Amino acid sequence: MAGGRRAAAGRGPRARRRGAGAPAGAAPGGGAPASPLRVAVLGATGYTGAEISRLAHLHPALTVSAATSERSAGRRLSEAFPHLLFAGAGADPLLSPAAEVDWDSVDAAFCCLPHGTTQAQLAALPAHVRTVDLSADFRLRSLETYKEWYGAEHQAPGLQEEAVYGLTEPYREDIRGARLVANPGCYPTCSLLPLLPLLRGGLVRPGGIVVDAKSGVTGAGRAPKEGSLYCEVDGGLSAYGVGSHRHMPEIEQELARAVGADGAAAGDLAFSFTPHLIPMARGMMCTIYVELEGGASAGDLRACLEKEYGQERFVRVAGEGEGMPQTRHVRGTNFCHIGVVADRIPGRAILVSVIDNLVKGASGQAMQNLNLMFGLPEETAIGQLALFP
């Protein structure tokens, strides 16, 4: 297996467990606490919070020492999510209000709360607590853009400046040392992983990108609303937020960074984006239409992506002639699968990328980032394969 993309140390389940066997405290990443890592989950009763709990159960060097919910405080986590009953009694924490967390006995936090609710709170955390924030609060570098899209002044501009954008593969080194990681949105994760290398490499025209995105219903969260009812979603399909979805400025920010890196004028950047709600609980697909630059071919695009991701555990590029990626093949996993084909129209190509919106698009990437921050093997707790069918 020498030279294979997964032959490197730390890949695969066996290696993972060897890695995990080393005490977390000995990790060279700096700042790692004595084992096990004590983690607080803020907002444990939403879908991303539950997913953190599911993954934490597979993590040999992490323990959930606090789980918060304002409305369900005093109840057990398993009352909100009965599937967590099976983690065993010791793994079924009492929910507490966030204000009652004893931060002295917490090393790290996953913040799984809605946008705009916790900026000041995170800014007030003790300095020793390292945080992965799954909301959109710290993703936008420009405070003006933030205000424009979220309709309010940012409450923690200082912390905002310190935050590192947590798309793991391209920004791994920045994430290692971060105190606050702004975990990317699901649509940005699914569209940026294929697009960033292509834009950096000057292979596609920044001004002619169309991203048609499809998401499972967990993306709408667990709050009861008519539009999320089974009978309103099953058996049909809808577009939403057409031309105005809040993930747009986030995607644009990162695309512009990639274009700028190549010397092109980011001002030429233009991408159309339409999200759709698909009758399935999990999964996300971006179908991406690009115009090729400078005589590039679909094969050149594939080669660029393979070079970028060939050594990565969680991003896989489909070989030529392989079938196109399907969401069900990454369900429940942290993988991103990318396919490229030539369009019938000369000078164009079509990419398809898929993730599980709750894992690589949220809690799995958050866990990946936490592993990085604490010097643990990156794939710890997130190496399992898809539940198919």
Added chain:
Amino acid sequence: MAGGRRAAAGRGPRARRRGAGAPAGAAPGGGAPASPLRVAVLGATGYTGAEISRLAHLHPALTVSAATSERSAGRRLSEAFPHLLFAGAGADPLLSPAAEVDWDSVDAAFCCLPHGTTQAQLAALPAHVRTVDLSADFRLRSLETYKEWYGAEHQAPGLQEEAVYGLTEPYREDIRGARLVANPGCYPTCSLLPLLPLLRGGLVRPGGIVVDAKSGVTGAGRAPKEGSLYCEVDGGLSAYGVGSHRHMPEIEQELARAVGADGAAAGDLAFSFTPHLIPMARGMMCTIYVELEGGASAGDLRACLEKEYGQERFVRVAGEGEGMPQTRHVRGTNFCHIGVVADRIPGRAILVSVIDNLVKGASGQAMQNLNLMFGLPEETAIGQLALFP
């Protein structure tokens, strides 16, 4: 009820029944037989054949006098489709091989057989039989294009020349007098209805169209294949035929006709097209990305479509500020619903059109065409509302 919804010419069930009350034989369309119209369904045991039977049950002036199946000959239709049991014993025909149909007692035929199997057969039908063919066999005007995409010489080039393309609304007048109607594919129906008027009106650039299409699984037919199994389709999403789907030349043919009508060079035409399989039985959506021509706005596009379809029973344009069309609102119906919004990118707009792939995308439009051909009120048997939820 003067002025009420059902008083308008030819609209609604009352009008339908009035119309139906008049004997079909008296219809001015020419060639109409004495009532009721005797129809043969060729290929009655596939999904489009079953849908013809479902609609025929609501038709007061049509009777299914023959239903064919090679493999199930000798069995009752309800053995293939138990829901047709409820039509009553008299409406549950014995299936026969196509060769045994007594064409003297048949006025019209719906051909619901796979592509490439019935060209010679249809060419050999007695001249008095008027046919709606739901396969792709007679849709492409160019025999070369046909051969290129279907890999075989056309077996009935003479009949091919006579066939009328059956997209009802734009080609209504041609259909009235046709002996053979080539019923459009589902993807072409869903994408052409919004695009044709815009191209004819010169409102969008022919060279910059992206059609991202999503279909329910009935589109794959009833033949048992692994890829159509419940467990392979449920809970996930896939793209297929990327860059090579056979509906492309059909769409292109009609788009070119529309562009040509405007004097522009059809050679500039370029549209990207990716179909996706959605975990739902019925429904189709096309999300269409266009570049605006000559300073047109999204509002201009909407106005153009409203002008085109304002008097139509089966095509509806969503008003400004209305929600975007959803497939579930047209499930089981012959309606096409179209929405238009401005893209965030200046100079671009996004359209969303939805149909039921088995009704307006197949058997419903076929019934609409047959009604036209025999001078019956166009909406007979296809006026019901969506089954929602």
Added chain:
Amino acid sequence: MAGGRRAAAGRGPRARRRGAGAPAGAAPGGGAPASPLRVAVLGATGYTGAEISRLAHLHPALTVSAATSERSAGRRLSEAFPHLLFAGAGADPLLSPAAEVDWDSVDAAFCCLPHGTTQAQLAALPAHVRTVDLSADFRLRSLETYKEWYGAEHQAPGLQEEAVYGLTEPYREDIRGARLVANPGCYPTCSLLPLLPLLRGGLVRPGGIVVDAKSGVTGAGRAPKEGSLYCEVDGGLSAYGVGSHRHMPEIEQELARAVGADGAAAGDLAFSFTPHLIPMARGMMCTIYVELEGGASAGDLRACLEKEYGQERFVRVAGEGEGMPQTRHVRGTNFCHIGVVADRIPGRAILVSVIDNLVKGASGQAMQNLNLMFGLPEETAIGQLALFP
């Protein structure tokens, strides 16, 4: 078709339309108003209300003259249910509060409101208004039982006494003359249609009945609650209200009536009942386990049911050797399909009955009852076949 079970006058689509052609005003049922029948839908924005609107669109002798909603008053019905947009502008009523209905211009009402909210209101309606109430309010004959299961005194005991239980087939004659019909629940409809004739005929032991019931999610209504969210329902299965569902006393009341009719002691009656929530929008199945009485065989049960329902349009008994009924074959329809097989255990049999919970289990049976009450052909507006697939 002579002699067929649907050959009787008024059966089948063609007959239906003939019937419908006769003006409603001429109907011999007594009390029928001049055509068209003007109907108020109280609670138009729930699923059963929407289903009334869908069916009314197919009704040639009925017009919805008022549609009420307290919370959505002032909006169009189509804002709540966009699929009703396609009924045409004249068929998209403004929603009003129930207090604003002009009862002088209303002949009949469908009450689609939740249990316990409208008893006094219905009691106060003008005497000329004939009503079908889809709630449970007037189904239980015993005021004590009502109080026990619904936790409150009945607010209109006089009207309660007058109400007729609206299971159409066994109680048709009572319904014709009723001013208030208590439309049955979905579980009672699905379990009583097979069980009543068998108990009346003394073919099954009253003390050994098990009804295992399965329902689609529309049965839970449109109110946003966590348990009805797509992501909480999809891909799984749950039992609910085990041993305590409110449809139990309703079923028990009617089973006791049937047992009593046969002279047996209703006190021996005992049926176990467990409802389950199935990941599908519509459909209901009752799997019924019975012990045979007096040497009866499964064939005797089938013969009894065929005798009872052989002339009925909406109840069908599967012949021996036919496949067992499936919910999808009655989806969107008013049909009930019943199958019987011998159990492997001697002396036992198993029945399977299916309906669409929103049609025969609610709004369709309500329409059937209204047709009866006004002397219209019973199948008007509810004769269509299932939407399959």
Added chain:
Amino acid sequence: MAGGRRAAAGRGPRARRRGAGAPAGAAPGGGAPASPLRVAVLGATGYTGAEISRLAHLHPALTVSAATSERSAGRRLSEAFPHLLFAGAGADPLLSPAAEVDWDSVDAAFCCLPHGTTQAQLAALPAHVRTVDLSADFRLRSLETYKEWYGAEHQAPGLQEEAVYGLTEPYREDIRGARLVANPGCYPTCSLLPLLPLLRGGLVRPGGIVVDAKSGVTGAGRAPKEGSLYCEVDGGLSAYGVGSHRHMPEIEQELARAVGADGAAAGDLAFSFTPHLIPMARGMMCTIYVELEGGASAGDLRACLEKEYGQERFVRVAGEGEGMPQTRHVRGTNFCHIGVVADRIPGRAILVSVIDNLVKGASGQAMQNLNLMFGLPEETAIGQLALFP
């Protein structure tokens, strides 16, 4: 966390990894090979075969050294199941015909082939190979019963006699030493786990049991047939094999064994059983209606089950007042969840038990048994929580 879930002997991921850290060869179970355990998967391209591969990926002491398929020999396993691509190149075996397996380098086999195809083949395996057979071939102790239900003479009666029925919890000790384990069917697993202790304890009447069973569609396998197509299954519900399902004699055999243990006459045993197909990929529920014996209460039943399973990792009894078990809470896991409530009818109780039919109902229990057979911690590779939602 002393005393917490992961401190207990052999429970939870930490223990699992500790156990896994010890070389499999040192396991005291006897016959364990040098680490890692080399396993052949016979019939790797069906759903249970794929599930074995998914779980094996999480197993630190097992390697898949051979994977067979007659029809797909020469292709990679990932061509049949693309989700296994993500296991890494080294974990994507070439498929070979069963005849080409080098048994000298194989320690154990999972046989995932259809019933009736491999009896002679398994009988001919070298003695050192220990096997878990997932088919029904070796489950029935009586050769007459086998012949009656499967229509053929058993081809390996000697091996049949040696086989141990692999319902892990009640038969754990027998399984440890077995050379051939007949892995139970999904329906038997789901119904026997709740019923065996109750019958052994004399708490329920053997003659009055009704098991209403519901299964996801993976139970029908991956072979393309019309009845398993998405469009035939979605949105509806059906009963099948009513009164004649092949899992009946298997359940009956084990119930009789339990009754016999208590001294009661097994001849009094009678259980009705109806399986249903639910529109979901995975999951199984048995709703079990019982008559209480000797004054027992629902609470007594719960106490009996809690005593039986209180120390078990994979069987959990819902506490009083807890919600009833749902299939989605065990999806993808090896857990069985059991609930008990008193029926409204005195002297009766209702139980609900749920499993994932592909895991505890097939491949997970097979892995659990293999772990037992080779002295590995029983929960290795099968300790993960449900994928919810």
